[in-house]
Amino acid sequence: GRAMPPARPRPRAGLPRARPRPSRRGLASARLWPCWRWRCWAGISAWGGGGIAALRLRLARARPRPRPRPRSRPRLLPGPVEDTGGAAAPAASAAASPARAPPLGSAAAGPEPPVPRSRERTPGHGRPRAGEGHSGVVAGPGPSADSRVPPAGTAQEALLERYRLGSLLGRGGFGRVFAATRISDGAPVAIKRVPRNRVRHWGELPDGTSAPLEVVLLAKVSTGFPGVVQLLEWLELPSCIVMVLERPEQCQDLQRFIRARRFLPEEEARELFRQVLEAVWHCTSCGVLHRDIKPENILVDLDTGQAKLIDFGCGAYLQDTVYTHFAGTLSYSPPEWNDFGWYHGEAATVWSLGILLHQMVCGEHPFKRGRNLSWGQLPLPQRLSQECKDLIRWCLSVNSLDRPALEDLFCDPWMQDIPLP
Known part of the structure; x- marks a missing residue:
């Protein structure tokens, strides 16, 4: 007969039956199975959803859409220019080598491409102090007191009847500037166009008219002072702001x-620096801070030698407290802005004036090669007088409290023959 298998021992009453211990491979498979099951289900759902979305897209494309009616858009004057680094090409800087103007309404005269934030110029931020009024009168058409925009076609045609467009003088992140001629008397002018989406700050003219801050600041400082470019008239269109500025016949930035x-x-640099200093003094006495003083924003009349301060697109109202928003050209920013993120208006202006004087007498930017001010005194050519060297180094003091005030510059030994305005 067959041998009987051994009988299994019966578990004792009251004790739980021992379960077989699972292997490591079995544990891993049990843990991974829910994960793989979820992934497979998600993949199938995504594939199905994508197919449905693709089918909907095909049906939407196949469905005929009504074509929009073409709108009659008025041709706009080509416009302005402030360079992307914060410079505005002066209104007549390219008189010696003018570029050919594109036809009105062409793509070349359209809106400019956006500027990177690292190089973008920011318009002025301040507000007038209590009790400070707006001074200056701007001639010519502007927006009405209730901020209604005039009809673009009528305003454009009226402007073209008064001015004959010329060559392109410059372009930049804020628009374009074109040379033009006033038909009534043949006077040369510059026409600057700023797209409305680039106008970030607005102010109020003395008559209560709302206007871009650049127009308001120019109205405060340009009337009756030869050291600042004169604003002849301005116009608000639905898509841009047009400014008509004076332009000397023979000029150069x-x-x-x-x-x-x-x-x-030094003698020629002293005369031009004196005129720039007087223009800056005039602006601050009117409560205006330019914030972008550099050679590209100074126009020189080659016939008379008169220097004119131009481009107030980065300007702001002058304030005693610190500024926490930078506007202008980064290579002219003071050390306190780079280190702490704030600056005082007068101290930053004196710093930029020091860079300007260095460029006049040395022909180059003092820090364009990455010189570090903390290494020691700024090296200057031996041909310069000691008074000129001292003035440059005084203006370029790293500590803003060590820099001179604007009044001190008029009384400096290198400038002592210049009376205080």
């Missing part, structure tokens, strides 16, 4: 004026 001579003799 200070940057090109210096490059043509490599550097300026």
